[in-house]
Amino acid sequence: MSQAPDSTAIAAADIAAAAGRIAGDIRRTPLLDLPGWGCLKLEMLQVAGSFKPRGAFNRMRALGVPPAGVIAASGGNHGAAVAAAAASLGVPAEIFVPEIAAEAKRARIRGFGARLIVGGATYDEARQASEARAAETGALMVHAYDQPEVLAGQGTVALEWQEQVPGLTHLLIAVGGGGLLGGIAAWHAATGVSLVAVEPEGCPGLHAALAAGRPVPAPVGGLAADSLGARQVGRLMFPIVARLAARGRLDSVLVADDAIRAAQRALWDHARLVAEPGGAAALAALLSGAWTPPPGARVGVLVCGANTDPGAVG
Known part of the structure; x- marks a missing residue:
């Protein structure tokens, strides 16, 4: 594409x-x-x-997931989707959320086995932190809406x-x-x-x-x-x-x-x-x-x- x-x-x-x-x-x-x-x-x-899992699964299946796994930034729903998709595919996931992310959504992300990181006050700050981490590790970045x-x-x-x-x-x-x-x-x-x-x-x-x-x-x-x-x-x-x-x-x-x-x-x-x-x-x-x-x-x-x-x- x-x-x-x-x-x-x-x-x-x-x-x-x-x-x-x-x-x-x-x-x-x-x-x-x-x-x-x-x-x-x-x-x-x-x-x-x-x-959200529709987009998360499609990106992972279309491109394949490297050994470092996947990384995403999210207010909550996208993070839960990426975490669920990663768990289903048997790959590691790191999810960056902003401080405003609801506890119910944080719990969902953790419940799927992903590592959760609070990456700043806003979604944009969490996104920047997640992109820096992906560049460091070589993980596949799964953007919430712009891929x-x-x-x-x-x-x-x-x-x-x-x-x-x-x-x-x-x-x-x-x-x-x-x-x-x-x-x-x-x-x-x-x-x-x-x-x-x-x-x-x-x-x-x-x-x-x-x-x-x-x-x-x-x-x-x-x-x-x-x-x-x-x-x-x-x-x-x-x-x-x-x-x-x-x-x-x-x-x-x-x-x-x-x-x-x-x-x-x-x-x-x-x-x-x-x-x-x-x-x-x-x-x-x-x-x-x-x-x-x-x-x-x-x-x-x-x-x-x-x-x-x-x-x-x-």
Whole structure:
């Protein structure tokens, strides 16, 4: 796959190849239809509690893992995914997390047998520390959102969802660094499906990038910062997403922390599902009215993560 940061970096063929490569490693996650909510894709039930193992497994299987193992930086979910993939493949893993990483996510990483290192106050500092360590050891770096193999792996969500429900017209997707959105956008580049990119008000990285015409630094804070708190969206995903936006097939919306918390409670009250704040962000846009479906829309909502303390919901 090409490393070039343009709209051809990830193609549908790459995503189809990734789906075949990781088919034995991941779960085909279920759907839930609820009146007024659309078709929920429960990627929170994926291996390690989020969509992230799709990209982690794809990069490791596509490139192979050296004797030094793998290294990643993460707010939590990506780290758990890389740790789970490494454990499954029998290779060592080191995961760097920022100080804001939730204890529930740290426990998940340790539970998969990885070595956990607190690498700074923010994700960006943890990333820099992880890259320095990878250069020192020769381990394979598995980036949370800005490598072609990771984007292609995350794009398998869209392929799978389309196979399960071929008639959806709009998909709501939470955005942090944008690997998930970039992969999904690459799959749907020629399908006609429209995307709604949802970010917390405290982490508006894509919103800022679309306004500037390029990835730019943005604030990081609020309820979902541990999973959606990338300082800047990825260079690989941005041209793919910007192209859809220019065609009128991508909306970028922001949601308040109160709306995210309400969506978490709604998932528990109506479906007995525990989602982390980032996992509930896409649904928050729909339930709060931050995004309103156009007439005739058939809506899908990705519930993308569940790595939280269950006592924090409800």
